[in-house]
Amino acid sequence: MAYTFVVWKGNVYEVTEEEVKEVGEVFGKVKRGVNERTGEYFGNASNGFKKGTKYYEIKGVSPNSAVEDQTNHYLKAVYAHESTINFLL
Numbered sequence: 428m429a430y431t432f433v434v435w436k437g438n439v440y441e442v443t444e445e446e447v448k449e450v451g452e453v454f455g456k457v458k459r460g461v462n463e464r465t466g467e468y469f470g471n472a473s474n475g476f477k478k479g480t481k482y483y484e485i486k487g488v489s490p491n492s493a494v495e496d497q498t499n500h501y502l503k504a505v506y507a508h509e510s511t512i513n514f515l516l
Contacts, residue, residue, distance in 0.1 A: 430507075431475035431476070432473065432474055432504075433457060433471075433476060434471055434473070434510055435454075435482055435492070438506060438508075438510060439507045440492060440504035440505060440506055440507060442475065442476070442494055442502050443502060443503045443504070444502065446501065446502060446503075447493040447501040447502065447503050449486055450484065450486070450501050451485065452483070452484050453481045453482065454482055454484055454492070455481070455482040456471065456480060456481045456482060457471055457472065457477065457479060457480040458470055458471040458478060460473065460474070460478065461473070461474040468510075476494055480494055481494070481495060483501060485503065492504045
């Protein structure tokens with residue numbers, strides 16, 4: 428089943444529809460998208476968020492994080508699995 432994800436340091440996080448009200452510090456960002464023809468990705472990538480989208484800590488919750496969507500809301504991103512393509516570029 429397909430889902431929207433972000434990748435951080437070789438780990439894939441599924442972005443949920445759960446809104447997060449309070450976030451902490453920015454710790455990373457989307458640096459590239461997913462190849463639309465092959466589905467391949469590397470580094471800090473996303474299949475649903477554009478380049479520059481920031482990753483935020485959720486205070487007191489680890490290893491989950493939050494990403495800001497296009498409507499300026501923060502959505503919870505939950506660890507799903509280690510990336511099968513583990514390039515940290």
